[in-house]
Amino acid sequence: MLFRLSVLSLALLLIGAVHSSPAFAQAEEQAAEQAEEQAASYSRRGADGCIGCHRRWEVPLMGIFETPHGNPHDPRSPFGEKQLQCEACHGPGDAHGGRVARGDPRPPIINFGSDAWTPIPQQNAMCLQCHEGHVGEQWAGSAHDVNTVACADCHSSHPVKDPMLDKRTQSEACYACHANVEAHFMKPSAHPVRQGQVGCTDCHKPHGSDADGLLVRSTVNETCFTCHAEKRGPLVWEHAPVVEDCSNCHDPHGAVHPAMLTRRPPLLCQSCHTPSGHPSVPYDSNDLATGSASPFLLSGNCLSCHTQVHGSNHPSGKALMR
Incomplete structure (x- = not known):
């Protein structure tokens, strides 16, 4: 009799241990969530029930029927x-x-955007159910994912045309967070983003990239070469800072100096090259008159002589002058 009681007590202890384990608690929670989802029912009227209220609000609802999302035959x-x-x-x-x-x-039902009650990971998971193939692998762990950016912060499903698909309006979606970049594009020398000829996605991959700054190519130079192929080379005489990184001399988002330069020549050139001993440097006030100093000193620009600043293929182009 004592042995039977001991076996019964042991069985009860084991059952209690299983029910108190974290794995069992997680399984119970998942079962409860599934039961809740099954209890939630879809409306019989579908979109007709939604339109009855929402078309009277300031929500661009009806346009969805002209988008790929609202095509019942696809x-x-x-x-x-x-x-x-x-x-x-x-x-x-x-x-x-x-x-x-x-x-x-x-x-409530699932709503979208940073101001919505629905947690952003849940919102994005809903989008990734369909867009996993071309977005999911890049998105997970990307800069925008880590900073909890919602898909709906950039994309709009209801308008006839998603603003991110138009270069004229896609930049406005980016400027909502990157206001400092918008300021750069307002400078006198900038890529024609304001004119709608270049879009942010020509250089950046918003869904994720292995490169710094979410660039479309692995380096800054490779990204620039997608448009400026004539600067790619190979060249017989290479200019070291050009080969290293285009942004050593240019600000890709815009600058107050011509050609989006970070500084005006000769100050930009002299940040690497000392003018000491150069023919353009007069040693006294008579050097210009006697011709011992270059007359191009008056122009104040190294490019007056060193015209091939990106590199030269000329056999005598070591000084990037031809």
């Missing part, structure tokens, strides 16, 4: 694959759109 579309329409992205909305007692809050 199996890749949220409106086409499961025929869940708005609820394919916003989740079950039967309780949200149903009748509620006066004064009671309406049950």
Whole structure:
């Protein structure tokens, strides 16, 4: 009899240990979440129920029917694959759109954007359900992901055209966070972003990149060469700072100096090259008159002689003068 009681006590202890383990608690939590999701039901009216209220608000809702998201005949579309329409992205909305007692809050559904109640990781996970193939591998651990940027902060699903797909409007989405870059593009010498000829995504990959600054290529120079192929080389006589990094001399977002230079020549050149002993340096006031100093000193620009500043292929181009 004593032996039977001991076995029973041991069994009860083991059952208690299993139920108190973290793994069991996690499994219970997941089961509860699944039960809650199953309890949530989709509305029978679909988008018709949403439009009844939302088209009267200041929400660009109706345009979604002219976008890939709202195409019911495309199996890749949220409106086409499961025929869940708005609820394919916003989740079950039967309780949200149903009748509620006066004064009671309406049950929320998934909403998008940094100001929405839905946690940003949950928002982005909803987008990645469809866009995992071309975004997910880059996005995980990227600068924007780490800084909890929501997909909806940059992209809009409802307008006929996503602003990120138009070079004229895509920069406005970026400027919402990168106001300092907007200031650079307002400078006299800048890439034609304001004119809509160049977009931020011509140089940067917003969803993630292995390069610094989310560049589209592995280095600054390789990124610049996608447009400025004539500067690529190889060259017989190379200018060391040019080969190292274009941004040694140029500010890619814009500058107050011509050609987006970080400083005006000769100050830019003299940040590396000392003028001591150079023909352009007069030793006294008579050197200009006698011709012992170069008359190009008056122009104040090293490029007056060293025209091939990016490099030269001429056999005698060691000084980048031809």
